[in-house]
Amino acid sequence: MKFTERELSTIVEALDFWEEGLYDEDQRIMDESQLSRESPLSQREVRDLLQRFLDEREKANSSSRDDVGAELVVFVPTYVRERNLTISPNTEAGEYTYSKTPILIGCSSGLRLILGARDKSDVSKPDLLVERRPHGWSVFVHPNAGDPVAVLAIRDDGESFLVPANEGALRITSEIPRSIDLH
The missing domain is CATH 1.10.287 (Helix Hairpins)
Structure with missing residues (x-):
């Protein structure tokens, strides 16, 4: 217990x-x-x-x-609808693949999600660190094992802020780049 x-x-x-x-x-x-x-x-x-x-x-x-905690690996499908519509616009293509990509979830100074990894020592994978704050949440975005490029701050009332943490490593755009879906 x-x-x-x-x-x-x-x-x-x-x-x-x-x-x-x-x-x-x-x-x-x-x-x-x-x-x-x-x-x-x-x-x-x-x-x-x-x-x-x-x-x-x-x-x-x-x-x-000691930051020791349980670890859990979950597998998520890849969203491919945009890619499929580009390749074959007239077909009823599925939105997700059957293949699954791992996400390692573990405890650190908050909840850490290592995207695309099964091993917490894999520093080549991007990760998110979720920390509870007195009146909300902070989500630190790490494209690799280095410093975060941004922090998403979400207050308990729902108001949200995106704070660039490393200007040179972060490109801010008004929409998701098509290259994330097409390559």
């Missing part, structure tokens, strides 16, 4: 409080009627359980500090 940091903190504080107030001076449970069919934990068992939660919280904190 996985717990969020907030859940772990609440459980740890509750167990700590419970350990102090649950037992009378003879180390017996004060009110067993509050418990289910199971016999209550001894004070030692409560301390052990508390330590297990503390260990779990420390493990969760060290994992996030």
